[in-house]
Amino acid sequence: MSAITLKIVDVHKSFGSSKIINGLNLEVLKGERHAVIGPNGAGKSTMFNLISGFYPVSSGYIELNGQLISNLAPHLINRQGLSRSFQVTNIFPKMTVFENIRCALLWPMGYRHSFWHMVGKMKKVNAKAEQILERIRLADRKDIPAGLLAYAEQRALEIGITIAGDAQVILLDEPTAGMSQSETAHAVELIRTVTEGKTLLVVEHDMSVVFGLADRISVLVYGQMVATDTPDKIRQNAQVQEAYLGKEID
Amino acid sequence: MPILIRRYGIWAAAMVLCGVLPLIFKSSFSISLLSQMGIAIIFALSYNMLLGHGGMLSFGHAVYLGLGGFLAMHALNRIGGGTLPLPLELLPLVGGMAGVLAGAVFGWLSTDRAGTTFALISLGIGELIAASALMLPSFFGGEEGIAGNRMVKMTLTGFKFGKSIEVYYLIACWMLISVALMYLLTKTPLGRVANAVRDNPERAAFIGYNPRSVRTIQFTLAAFFAGLAGGLFAINYEIITAETVGANPSGSVLMMTYIGGVGHFFGPILGAVLVTFMQQSLAGITHAWLLYFGLLFVIMVLWAPNGLAGLIMIHEPVWKAGLLKRLLPAYLAILVPTLVMFTGVMILVEINYHLSLSINPDEPLTLFGIAFNAKSPIAWALAIVLIAVGFYFFRRMGRWVNQSWNEVTQLMKGDR
Numbered sequence: 001m002s003a004i005t006l007k008i009v010d011v012h013k014s015f016g017s018s019k020i021i022n023g024l025n026l027e028v029l030k031g032e033r034h035a036v037i038g039p040n041g042a043g044k045s046t047m048f049n050l051i052s053g054f055y056p057v058s059s060g061y062i063e064l065n066g067q068l069i070s071n072l073a074p075h076l077i078n079r080q081g082l083s084r085s086f087q088v089t090n091i092f093p094k095m096t097v098f099e100n101i102r103c104a105l106l107w108p109m110g111y112r113h114s115f116w117h118m119v120g121k122m123k124k125v126n127a128k129a130e131q132i133l134e135r136i137r138l139a140d141r142k143d144i145p146a147g148l149l150a151y152a153e154q155r156a157l158e159i160g161i162t163i164a165g166d167a168q169v170i171l172l173d174e175p176t177a178g179m180s181q182s183e184t185a186h187a188v189e190l191i192r193t194v195t196e197g198k199t200l201l202v203v204e205h206d207m208s209v210v211f212g213l214a215d216r217i218s219v220l221v222y223g224q225m226v227a228t229d230t231p232d233k234i235r236q237n238a239q240v241q242e243a244y245l246g247k248e249i250d
Numbered sequence: 251m252p253i254l255i256r257r258y259g260i261w262a263a264a265m266v267l268c269g270v271l272p273l274i275f276k277s278s279f280s281i282s283l284l285s286q287m288g289i290a291i292i293f294a295l296s297y298n299m300l301l302g303h304g305g306m307l308s309f310g311h312a313v314y315l316g317l318g319g320f321l322a323m324h325a326l327n328r329i330g331g332g333t334l335p336l337p338l339e340l341l342p343l344v345g346g347m348a349g350v351l352a353g354a355v356f357g358w359l360s361t362d363r364a365g366t367t368f369a370l371i372s373l374g375i376g377e378l379i380a381a382s383a384l385m386l387p388s389f390f391g392g393e394e395g396i397a398g399n400r401m402v403k404m405t406l407t408g409f410k411f412g413k414s415i416e417v418y419y420l421i422a423c424w425m426l427i428s429v430a431l432m433y434l435l436t437k438t439p440l441g442r443v444a445n446a447v448r449d450n451p452e453r454a455a456f457i458g459y460n461p462r463s464v465r466t467i468q469f470t471l472a473a474f475f476a477g478l479a480g481g482l483f484a485i486n487y488e489i490i491t492a493e494t495v496g497a498n499p500s501g502s503v504l505m506m507t508y509i510g511g512v513g514h515f516f517g518p519i520l521g522a523v524l525v526t527f528m529q530q531s532l533a534g535i536t537h538a539w540l541l542y543f544g545l546l547f548v549i550m551v552l553w554a555p556n557g558l559a560g561l562i563m564i565h566e567p568v569w570k571a572g573l574l575k576r577l578l579p580a581y582l583a584i585l586v587p588t589l590v591m592f593t594g595v596m597i598l599v600e601i602n603y604h605l606s607l608s609i610n611p612d613e614p615l616t617l618f619g620i621a622f623n624a625k626s627p628i629a630w631a632l633a634i635v636l637i638a639v640g641f642y643f644f645r646r647m648g649r650w651v652n653q654s655w656n657e658v659t660q661l662m663k664g665d666r
Contacts, residue, residue, distance in 0.1 A: 052456065074455035084456055092449040095442075103446045106439045107458030113467050115440040122439075165457060 011060030083167035093147030302512035305448030310376025316495030318345030318477025342481030349477020357469030383492035395491030511557025591640025
């Protein structure tokens with residue numbers, strides 16, 4: 001039995017009078033690829049925002065490697081080795097593609113707020129940025145402002161920024177949303193390679209992606225997990241079919 | 251050797267230019283103008299560390315110029331009195347330290363959010379300091395401010411700083427050092443992360459950075475250079491008043507930076523030079539100079555939001571492709587109706603200023619060496635005709651400019 005990397009215990013989240021998350025429990029194991037599925041409005045993105053510190057929890061708690069992280073600021077959670085991507089592309093649009101990746105490397109590689117190092121002379125950082133650009137296949141686009149990239153390229157950059165700092169826990173929010181079939185296939189391949197040896201939690205609507213990528217799947221309905229299991233068993237689960245799969249996969 | 255020239259050539263040229271300029275423009279007016287330009291360049295570049303590089307629109311940056319100036323002035327008086335052993339050449343650093351202290355405190359208070367929140371807090375802090383300037387006369391000297399004498403015994407260079415040319419060279423040295431440091435700052439991790447926080451503070455938090463800390467550090471460093479400019483201001487004028495921390499210089503540095511262009515490092519330098527020149531020379535020619543200045547600012551915001559630097563830089567690829575000469579005829583052609591239109595506007599403005607401000611409006615008004623009665627309908631009619639005709643041909647020539655641009659872009663695409 002592997003260790004639990006990410007643990008969500010009885011978390012509630014309300015916005016005003018509307019309860020979005022109602023007693024959420026989830027255990028993500030070290031090194032697994034874990035997918036979360038669920039109908040629209042089930043609270044998947046809210047769950048990501050709670051884990052990554054974007055929202056405070058109303059009650060309950062979240063632990064990362066045994067450390068309490070709920071209600072910490074996003075940058076503090078990130079420094080503990082958790083990195084996330086966004087459903088809506090969230091990059092640094094006026095900066096070049098290369099600079100987007102390099103900025104994501106600065107804190108993890110120890111340069112922090114330095115104003116006494118020259119970025120041009122930081123050989124290790126620059127080499128690593130180049131290497132990541134190769135992996136996300138944007139090496140030939142590196143000097144273009146990121147805002148001018150095509151949509152699929154921006155999604156790849158989004159993943160690049162997320163994985164650049166070598167975070168051990170990666171959260172991806174609908175990484176293939178809005179992509180064509182061939183782009184999706186490429187993105188899944190990319191996710192598979194860049195999350196090798198890491199813990200992945202992914203929210204995804206595309207069932208072929210989910211069942212192709214995940215070691216385990218959790219189903220979120222109305223702010224609660226109704227099932228967590230291997231892909232095969234999730235497919236056969238009557239409760240899941242009723243709540244979700246039956247409507248989506250005809 | 252060519253690499254050295256490419257890398258350091260522009261810096262060497264700037265040094266030579268700073269050294270030679272006062273030898274060409276020798277009048278005391280020119281020397282004083284050049285000194286003010288030097289101070290304005292530091293101030294505007296430091297402002298752009300906030301606006302252009304950090305995405306912080308400040309309405310109160312003069313606070314740090316002013317506080318730097320006041321502290322430097324107190325220090326200067328101590329140097330003169332023999333109680334502070336500091337050579338005059340290093341006095342601007344006292345101003346810089348005042349900027350750092352004030353910048354760290356007010357920066358932390360105001361940088362939790364950028365955007366409107368930051369802008370309003372900066373405005374509030376500006377008003378706060380301007381108000382306390384009158385409440386704390388021991389530090390700010392009340393209405394008449396604080397004066398000092400820069401001719402102290404302690405200097406490093408042997409200059410006595412009695413002549414304004416010596417002060418100019420001191421300002422030029424600090425200006426070159428500050429410009430170089432602020433340029434290098436854009437090449438450091440902090441400089442790059444400040445860009446990231448400007449572009450997308452939310453995302454910056456998810457790559458490990460606290461946007462507020464990044465902004466605070468950037469703000470503090472910007473305040474250092476503003477305070478240093480304030481120290482030079484104190485040496486240059488030998489007097490500093492509460493107006494220096496007020497809304498006027500805060501607004502003027504915003505306009506300098508914006509007119510020059512926030513998107514390129516050298517933009518604020520152009521803006522500082524142009525606006526200082528306008529402030530000093532136009533003010534002597536016409537009472538309406540602020541109106542012309544406002545007009546320029548509005549035109550830049552509307553049609554050239556990337557400033558002078560932006561206008562120059564969109565021509566860089568055209569110039570490299572050797573196609574600039576294809577744009578020139580249209581540019582020259584549009585210049586004529588622009589000048590005609592501006593002449594019309596100017597006649598109207600000057601007539602109205604003359605009618606409302608001069609002691610006897612019936613006295614003749616002189617424009618371009620022609621004296622006429624401001625109440626004469628002929629002058630009004632001429633102005634309106636000039637504007638109308640200028641506008642008509644401006645539109646027509648504008649189409650030619652657009653057409654030339656399209657041709658040039660087509661040609662450049664064909665090259666690739």
